[in-house]
Amino acid sequence: MKKVLFSATVDSHIFNFHIPDLIYLKENNFEVHVASNGTADSPSIDFKYNVPFQRSPYKIDNIKAFKQLKKIIVNNDFDIIHCHTPMGGVITRLAAISVGRKNTKIIYTAHGFHFFKGAPLINWLMYYPIERWLARYTDLLITINKEDYRRALSFKSKKVKYLPGVGLDTKKFAGIEIDRDKKQIELEIPFNTLKLISVGELNKNKNHEIIIKAIAKLGNPNISYLICGVGEKEEYLKKLSQSLGVSSQVKFLGYRSDINEILKIVDVFVFPSFREGLSLALMEAMGSSLPVICSDIRGNTDLIENEKGGYLVKPDDLNGFITSITKMIDNPELRESMGAYNIKYIEKFDRKNVLEEIEKDVYLL
Structure with missing residues (x-):
């Protein structure tokens, strides 16, 4: 039986994005090992290792993670090591290099390089040199947006491949029927x-916060803003909405397992991130036939065509977001046409198409 090791900084990355990959590998006679920070498990995993990866490169636990990974790799004759996330990818590849297994295929999926057009100089100084160097020891470097792909072509990886993200189960979002009221x-x-x-x-x-500020500037009580998710900025955002007098219009829904249902009762998806690889959340909104207002950045521009599927706005352009929201307010025909464009466009990002690419190029030894 073939063996594969999947690694990522945290459990949530594996469980949010890669369970279909693990299922595919199990179905194709692979023994599946996963190394990530956390104790979550799945029937699709044969062996789960809690490795103390840290997102910050300055944390000493990353040294412990490196040593633990070396032991895992030494004790297993892996056919494939497939690593994800910046620190998970760096530490796993360093551990594999130090062990020196020549018959192991090393794959790294870059879910968005930290160095990109407009990124802070420190990102380029810290991450670019090591990614370029590690590419020499990477059999297959996968990128999920076109900007990263063009840059990776200049690296010395044995092979560079573009994949349209992790794929979207379009039927899960397009076909659902709910009672909106x-x-x-x-x-x-x-x-x-x-x-x-x-x-x-x-x-x-x-x-x-820029969307909260935009709503405050608009001064229109007939706008509701739903935020799904949790994180360190929650209290700050709640206080900001209170201080701007829009707390009644901004609703924090926390972590949700029913996103596909919630997307069916809203009118516009807003996504003002400063940095993305290729956002699954954005793809889900498109699969739900929603128009989009999002930041004009790498990854988002792979998905949204300006003025056809929505509007692209610089992430710090408050007036740009205000203008785009205003165009959506009293124009249901525009929202409907943009949503229809998006649901058609996202078909090529369907999970089935991505799996076909994986079968053809990624896991074939």
């Missing part, structure tokens, strides 16, 4: 308002 009552969302929604961790990068 009942769902709005359940979530205590006002009727007869333009309902905006953002989905993602409440952190600085996701930039929810």
Whole structure:
């Protein structure tokens, strides 16, 4: 039986994005090992290792993670090591290099390089050199957006491949039918308002605050803003909405397992992030036939065509978000046409198409 090791910084990355990969590998006679920080498990995993990866490169636990991974690799004759996330990818590849297994295929999926057009200089100084160097020891470097792909082509990886993200189960979002009124009552969302929604961790990068500021500037009580997610910025965002006098219009829904249902009762998906690889949340909104207002950044531009599927706005352009929201308010025909464009466009990102690419190029030894 072939053996594969999947690694990522945290459990949530594996369980949010890669369970279909693990199922595919199990079905194709692989013994599946997973190394990530956490104790979550799945029937699709044969061996789970709790490895103390840390997102910050300065944490000493990353040294412990490196040593633990070396032992895991030494004790297992892996056919494939497939690593994800920046620190998970760096530490796993360093451990594999130090062990020197020549018959192991090393794959790294970059879910968004930290160095990109417009990124801070420190990101380029810290992450670019090591990713370029590690590419020499990477049999297959996978990127999920076109900007990263063009840059990776200049690296010395044995092979570089573009994949359209982790794939979307389009049927899960397009085919669902719900009672809209009942769902709005359940979530205590006002009727007869333009309902905006953002989905993602409440952190600085996701930039929810600019939408709260835009709503405050608009001064229109007939706008509701739903935020799905948890994170370190939650209290700050709640206080901001209170201080700007829009707390009654901004609803924090926390972590949700019914996103596919909630997307069916809203009008516009807003996504003002500073940095993305290729957002699954954005793909889910498109699969739900929603128009989109999002930041004009790498990854988002792979998915949204300006003025056809929505509007692209610089992430710090408050007036740009205000203008885009205003265009959506009293124009249901525009929202409907943009949503129809998105649901058609996202078909090529369907999980089935991504799996076909994986079968053809990624896991064939």
